[in-house]
Amino acid sequence: MKQTPQELLVTQRMQPGVITLSGFLGIDQRPLNEIIADDAQTLLRLDITAPEIAERMQYLTDQSQQAYEGGIIIDGSYEVETEITRGKLPCPFLHRGLQRKTVTTCTHLTTGITIRWTALNIHMIKEHGFFEGKGSPFRLEPGTLIKVLFPDAAHRS
Amino acid sequence: MDINAFILFWAAIFTSNILLTNFLGMCSYLSISREVESSFGLGMAVFFVLTVTAGLNWVIYYHILVPFDLIYLQFIVFIIVIAAFVQLLEMLIERFTPALYYTLGIFLPLITVNCAIFGVSLFLVIRKYSFIQSVAYGAGSGIGWLLAILMLAGIRNRLKEKMIPQGLQGAGISLIVTGIMALAFIGFSGIVIVQ
Amino acid sequence: MFVSIIQDIGITSLVSGGLALILVIAQRYLNDYGDCKIDINGKRLITLKGGSSLLNALSENQIFIPSACGGKGSCGTCKCQVLEGGGPLLPTEKPLLTTKEMTGNVRLACQIKVKSDVRIHIPESIFNIRRFQGVVSKIEDYTYDIKGVIITLTEPETIDFKAGQYVQLETPIYAKVRQKVGRAYSISSDPGNDRQIQLIIRYVPEGICTTWVHQYLNEGDQISFTGPYGDFFIRDTSADMIFVAGGSGKAPIKSILEYLSRVGTTRRMRYLFGARTCKDLYLTGEMHAFEQVFDDFEYIPVLSKPCPEENWQGRIGYVMPVFPELITDPANTEAYLCGSPAMIESVKKALIELGVPKDRIYYDSFG
Numbered sequence: 001m002k003q004t005p006q007e008l009l010v011t012q013r014m015q016p017g018v019i020t021l022s023g024f025l026g027i028d029q030r031p032l033n034e035i036i037a038d039d040a041q042t043l044l045r046l047d048i049t050a051p052e053i054a055e056r057m058q059y060l061t062d063q064s065q066q067a068y069e070g071g072i073i074i075d076g077s078y079e080v081e082t083e084i085t086r087g088k089l090p091c092p093f094l095h096r097g098l099q100r101k102t103v104t105t106c107t108h109l110t111t112g113i114t115i116r117w118t119a120l121n122i123h124m125i126k127e128h129g130f131f132e133g134k135g136s137p138f139r140l141e142p143g144t145l146i147k148v149l150f151p152d153a154a155h156r157s
Numbered sequence: 158m159d160i161n162a163f164i165l166f167w168a169a170i171f172t173s174n175i176l177l178t179n180f181l182g183m184c185s186y187l188s189i190s191r192e193v194e195s196s197f198g199l200g201m202a203v204f205f206v207l208t209v210t211a212g213l214n215w216v217i218y219y220h221i222l223v224p225f226d227l228i229y230l231q232f233i234v235f236i237i238v239i240a241a242f243v244q245l246l247e248m249l250i251e252r253f254t255p256a257l258y259y260t261l262g263i264f265l266p267l268i269t270v271n272c273a274i275f276g277v278s279l280f281l282v283i284r285k286y287s288f289i290q291s292v293a294y295g296a297g298s299g300i301g302w303l304l305a306i307l308m309l310a311g312i313r314n315r316l317k318e319k320m321i322p323q324g325l326q327g328a329g330i331s332l333i334v335t336g337i338m339a340l341a342f343i344g345f346s347g348i349v350i351v352q
Numbered sequence: 353m354f355v356s357i358i359q360d361i362g363i364t365s366l367v368s369g370g371l372a373l374i375l376v377i378a379q380r381y382l383n384d385y386g387d388c389k390i391d392i393n394g395k396r397l398i399t400l401k402g403g404s405s406l407l408n409a410l411s412e413n414q415i416f417i418p419s420a421c422g423g424k425g426s427c428g429t430c431k432c433q434v435l436e437g438g439g440p441l442l443p444t445e446k447p448l449l450t451t452k453e454m455t456g457n458v459r460l461a462c463q464i465k466v467k468s469d470v471r472i473h474i475p476e477s478i479f480n481i482r483r484f485q486g487v488v489s490k491i492e493d494y495t496y497d498i499k500g501v502i503i504t505l506t507e508p509e510t511i512d513f514k515a516g517q518y519v520q521l522e523t524p525i526y527a528k529v530r531q532k533v534g535r536a537y538s539i540s541s542d543p544g545n546d547r548q549i550q551l552i553i554r555y556v557p558e559g560i561c562t563t564w565v566h567q568y569l570n571e572g573d574q575i576s577f578t579g580p581y582g583d584f585f586i587r588d589t590s591a592d593m594i595f596v597a598g599g600s601g602k603a604p605i606k607s608i609l610e611y612l613s614r615v616g617t618t619r620r621m622r623y624l625f626g627a628r629t630c631k632d633l634y635l636t637g638e639m640h641a642f643e644q645v646f647d648d649f650e651y652i653p654v655l656s657k658p659c660p661e662e663n664w665q666g667r668i669g670y671v672m673p674v675f676p677e678l679i680t681d682p683a684n685t686e687a688y689l690c691g692s693p694a695m696i697e698s699v700k701k702a703l704i705e706l707g708v709p710k711d712r713i714y715y716d717s718f719g
Binding site: 221 | 368372383440
């Protein structure tokens with residue numbers, strides 16, 4: 001599929017060293033809209049929407065920030081910790097507002113799977129359905145994400 | 158052609174919509190119709206460029222190409238005129254309305270290769286329109302194109318939440334929607350004959 | 353035949369040449385904005401050729417508005433008040449401004465082009481900001497992820513700053529990073545030594561600047577920065593003081609303490625440092641040493657998760673429960689906080705509950 005100038009501009013902002021050190025696309029060679037479309041297919045198959053995922057991630061992140069420092073057990077099934085560093089990052093999609101530099105580490109206690117995400121991850125999933133390119137340090141596989149965030153719904157797939 | 162320019166203007170919008178009856182300008186129509194806002198920006202740019210280049214190309218065709226017997230070069234010359242005009246327009250917009258430049262600016266270069274614009278320039282030659290008719294036809298076609306892309310963007314917005322068979326998602330469903338829209342527009346045809 | 357070919361080529365060239373000429377003339381006319389004046393706070397007047405961005409125009413005249421992304425319109429730190437001549441608000445600015453800022457004529461200096469006479473308002477302290485060149489004279493490892501970097505200034509040779517302020521380090525082009533960025537770090541050394549500054553920098557995964565400092569920067573390297581920025585500095589009163597820091601938030605407090613030890617003070621001071629394990633503690637000896645220097649000072653590190661094998665003798669838990677026993681006269685106490693936003697929020701709440709006046713809580717929240 002051809003890309004619009006807007007998509008090309010966004011892709012340019014996702015390159016290493018523009019907003020973050022390694023960028024958002026990893027080793028993914030696919031055009032941006034294909035990455036988003038492919039993940040959207042996966043979500044459709046799993047019968048869930050990107051905003052639902054983002055909402056759940058936001059909930060866990062907010063809960064973990066109640067803890068002044070260190071990890072916290074949430075709902076008896078997750079151990080979550082959010083680390084915040086100085087500074088804010090813009091959205092590569094030229095979106096309004098800045099996101100804090102946070103890294104949330106979340107371990108699902110039953111399965112032992114650990115995933116981590118940033119505030120920017122939540123924003124990009126919610127607003128743009130973007131889970132980052134394959135091989136990117138903060139790539140979130142929708143499949144794994146759902147397994148951790150919605151363990152009860154996993155059988156739907 | 159003996160047809161009132163005013164009638165031609167409306168005819169170009171409805172009865173012979175450049176996109177829905179001639180299927181010209183499909184590329185950007187399909188790729189930038191995801192959001193209503195950006196399709197409106199592109200549509201406005203197309204409208205403006207179409208109106209002006211139709212007039213410009215008419216002048217160049219009848220006052221330069223015909224007298225010097227250069228009609229076989231019309232394709233090249235038309236493209237050059239369109240490209241140069243788009244460039245000039247870009248500069249003017251950047252200078253005088255920077256806000257519009259940023260919303261519209263990225264779509265402007267795309268317009269140079271929009272075949273609807275080139276198509277209009279060729280039609281006005283084939284159909285032997287007068288200068289006034291050409292400008293009216295250009296403006297009407299521009300509004301017609303804007304109308305078509307706005308409708309598609311609106312429909313695609315609604316389709317986002319609908320279940321669409323996997324193989325038909327994206328361009329597939331858009332083409333089907335366009336086909337149905339074109340069928341609906343056939344209802345207008347026969348009222349005025351422009352060609 | 354031959355003549356007609358020549359004629360055809362000639363006409364076509366004439367048409368394209370004519371159009372090209374129109375474009376060239378248009379370009380020349382449209383891009384010439386003539387001389388423009390920038391009026392800053394009604395105090396300074398700069399005259400320059402129009403066409404460049406406000407941010408660049410100002411920095412060419414040695415006025416440095418803070419900017420982290422180098423004029424790409426992505427960080428939103430170069431906000432300034434443009435009272436006249438800014439033109440309409442651009443779509444590239446909107447994402448980074450709040451509604452209140454938009455109505456208050458706040459704009460992004462990097463996005464506005466100087467096309468006519470401009471009148472702007474900037475905080476007075478910005479006049480003090482300069483660009484400095486320096487050489488890295490020492491890099492120390494404080495913990496597994498925190499380094500102390502000492503920079504000796506070369507051009508200009510001295511810096512005038514208040515204890516607690518920060519500078520903006522410029523990252524050069526290295527490895528995958530293809531453009532310069534600027535990142536803010538607090539100065540951790542005494543302003544009395546105006547030929548050197550020290551920064552305490554904690555490694556952030558995926559951080560453009562911290563990765564450079566931790567993995568690429570060597571002693572003897574050239575380095576450049578702008579500064580000083582910020583309004584987090586010591587207030588000259590006689591009230592009691594409580595310092596609360598976490599992580600690399602120790603830097604500005606260290607600067608403040610070194611400054612106070614040089615000028616001397618009899619104020620009552622308590623310093624709480626919150627960390628997770630013993631591995632995160634650093635400069636402990638130096639901080640305890642201040643207890644001998646000041647009349648009434650105590651350094652209290654508090655660990656939230658000391659590992660059993662570390663045999664930690666000090667306090668365990670969060671810093672907030674310690675406040676009641678340290679703060680004897682809440683109404684007459686100034687609090688200086690430095691750390692993550694979450695930490696500052698909870699500490700602020702606890703302090704206000706104790707009765708510390710809200711306007712006496714000063715903090716340096718990250719970002």
